[in-house]
Amino acid sequence: xxxxxxxxxxxxxxxxxxxxxxxxxxxxxxxxDCDDPLFEFNxxxxxxxxxxxxxxxxNLAFYxxxxxxxxxxxxxxxxxxxxxxxxxxxxxxxxxxxxxxARHYAQTFFDNLGFDAVTVNPYMGYDTVAPFLxxxxxxxxxxxxxxxxxxxxxQMLNCxxxxxxxxxxxxxxxxxxxxxxxxxxxxxxxxFLAKARELVPGNFFLVPGVGAQGGDLQKVCNNGxxxxxxxxxxxSRNIIYASESKDYGExxxxxxxxxxxxxxxxxxxxQLLRHSR
Amino acid sequence: xxxxxxxxxxxxxxxxxxxxxxxxxxxxxxxxDCDDPLFEFNxxxxxxxxxxxxxxxxNLAFYxxxxxxxxxxxxxxxxxxxxxxxxxxxxxxxxxxxxxxARHYAQTFFDNLGFDAVTVNPYMGYDTVAPFLxxxxxxxxxxxxxxxxxxxxxQMLNCxxxxxxxxxxxxxxxxxxxxxxxxxxxxxxxxFLAKARELVPGNFFLVPGVGAQGGDLQKVCNNGxxxxxxxxxxxSRNIIYASESKDYGExxxxxxxxxxxxxxxxxxxxQLLRHSR
Numbered sequence: 001x002x003x004x005x006x007x008x009x010x011x012x013x014x015x016x017x018x019x020x021x022x023x024x025x026x027x028x029x030x031x032x033d034c035d036d037p038l039f040e041f042n043x044x045x046x047x048x049x050x051x052x053x054x055x056x057x058x059n060l061a062f063y064x065x066x067x068x069x070x071x072x073x074x075x076x077x078x079x080x081x082x083x084x085x086x087x088x089x090x091x092x093x094x095x096x097x098x099x100x101x102a103r104h105y106a107q108t109f110f111d112n113l114g115f116d117a118v119t120v121n122p123y124m125g126y127d128t129v130a131p132f133l134x135x136x137x138x139x140x141x142x143x144x145x146x147x148x149x150x151x152x153x154x155q156m157l158n159c160x161x162x163x164x165x166x167x168x169x170x171x172x173x174x175x176x177x178x179x180x181x182x183x184x185x186x187x188x189x190x191x192f193l194a195k196a197r198e199l200v201p202g203n204f205f206l207v208p209g210v211g212a213q214g215g216d217l218q219k220v221c222n223n224g225x226x227x228x229x230x231x232x233x234x235x236s237r238n239i240i241y242a243s244e245s246k247d248y249g250e251x252x253x254x255x256x257x258x259x260x261x262x263x264x265x266x267x268x269x270x271q272l273l274r275h276s277r
Numbered sequence: 278x279x280x281x282x283x284x285x286x287x288x289x290x291x292x293x294x295x296x297x298x299x300x301x302x303x304x305x306x307x308x309x310d311c312d313d314p315l316f317e318f319n320x321x322x323x324x325x326x327x328x329x330x331x332x333x334x335x336n337l338a339f340y341x342x343x344x345x346x347x348x349x350x351x352x353x354x355x356x357x358x359x360x361x362x363x364x365x366x367x368x369x370x371x372x373x374x375x376x377x378x379a380r381h382y383a384q385t386f387f388d389n390l391g392f393d394a395v396t397v398n399p400y401m402g403y404d405t406v407a408p409f410l411x412x413x414x415x416x417x418x419x420x421x422x423x424x425x426x427x428x429x430x431x432q433m434l435n436c437x438x439x440x441x442x443x444x445x446x447x448x449x450x451x452x453x454x455x456x457x458x459x460x461x462x463x464x465x466x467x468x469f470l471a472k473a474r475e476l477v478p479g480n481f482f483l484v485p486g487v488g489a490q491g492g493d494l495q496k497v498c499n500n501g502x503x504x505x506x507x508x509x510x511x512x513s514r515n516i517i518y519a520s521e522s523k524d525y526g527e528x529x530x531x532x533x534x535x536x537x538x539x540x541x542x543x544x545x546x547x548q549l550l551r552h553s554r
């Protein structure tokens with residue numbers, strides 16, 4: 001799975017992930033009354049941004065909010081993504097439960113919905129992550145250091161002379177290969193990205209928090225990149241809600257293009273693209 | 278919400294929670310082909326056990342596994358529970374996400390589905406729990422020490438001279454009152470229940486792991502009870518899968534009755550019932 005991601009980054013000259021945090025209360029008014037507003041919205045965003053994104057991330061909270069209908073929107077969106085091209089698809093579910101239940105979650109996101117990756121909360125330990133890792137061709141993205149203020153409450157606690165999130169990375173990196181384990185490392189604390197990179201030189205990081213949450217792309221890259229890029233940077237609100245009007249697709253495309261251009265420049269500067277134009 | 282729970286415990290002479298971990302691969306063969314097998318199964322289990330249970334807990338993993346249809350089974354089950362009597366209903370969702378997403382999860386489980394309580398993973402800190410706590414009349418059940426082997430990996434780490442799960446309890450008990458915060462404290466480590474009880478004398482604990490996972494009811498009560506009972510003890514597999522045949526309802530009733538009888542004896546011994554017969 002890691003190689004597929006590296007190939008995508010090379011061919012698109014981008015490491016942009018777009019978060020389809022599609023909120024019924026924030027999407028443009030004129031589509032709220034259609035049959036499946038979340039899917040309509042997602043389709044338009046995907047059509048306009050697919051040239052610049054290597055990954056799309058769907059946060060389950062926004063779909064479950066709509067009940068069984070939201071679940072259908074989710075299924076239709078993932079099918080649509082598959083029909084539109086080659087993307088790395090992430091279920092941002094942040095699940096974590098005992099083995100028996102975790103197995104059901106893994107089946108749901110990997111087998112039933114066909115996602116390439118799912119975010120998993122490590123608090124309950126190894127046996128709650130193992131059922132995801134049994135899918136060798138898929139990717140398990142563990143929460144390490146998140147981008148919200150509450151990250152300080154527990155993730156930054158001193159445990160055995162390191163931060164808890166470092167201990168999470170150290171232990172969990174023994175559970176599977178860098179081919180199948182990624183980490184969520186928030187952009188709002190770029191100084192900690194460098195330390196995490198030392199701990200796991202070969203794992204990809206999914207980095208939220210650039211843009212709306214204040215993270216700085218250049219700093220994130222300086223501190224978190226490795227020789228394979230090693231980062232997917234997520235942007236949600238700044239892209240999908242770039243406009244509240246009928247031009248929301250075009251405005252999303254513009255915002256995605258701007259980020260992709262910055263990313264291409266960084267990849268070029270670091271000579272990380274295999275085939276430069 | 279806590280007072281409602283205490284009243285339920287008194288009137289039913291029980292602190293039994295039944296986990297509707299209804300697995301399409303484990304429910305009796307003869308109902309697998311009906312229109313909505315999970316709901317049919319749940320209805321039968323509820324009908325036969327409702328005299329002995331104060332709470333029902335629905336683990337979301339088993340419903341999401343069935344896609345949008347599973348979501349409908351969930352909705353129908355919670356509606357059915359409301360029609361059958363007065364129960365404390367728990368969405369065992371173990372969610373945890375940044376504030377914006379957490380708000381959607383809280384709306385989903387509290388407003389849309391109408392659960393009384395939801396389990397929440399504390400790893401991401403205060404702002405990921407706060408949207409649940411805004412529902413003052415509902416109950417937020419934080420994972421502290423879980424009943425699985427992986428609980429040793431992080432929850433039992435030494436953080437600032439205590440275990441991480443103790444630090445979770447200490448910090449989070451400042452976020453809201455014992456009326457609205459409960460903790461998951463696994464039965465497989467009853468020695469730690471006593472310590473947790475010292476930290477939070479007034480909060481209820483949701484205790485999984487009695488039965489199939491090896492926990493001992495008497496030890497759990499010795500170590501975890503307070504003057505209001507303070508415990509809900511969950512049993513799932515030992516009750517709902519007590520039989521694989523057509524008599525599964527009756528066998529579930531028998532298993533629930535046996536547990537309720539043990540619970541009533543403990544409540545009586547400790548003189549915790551307000552109106553003894």
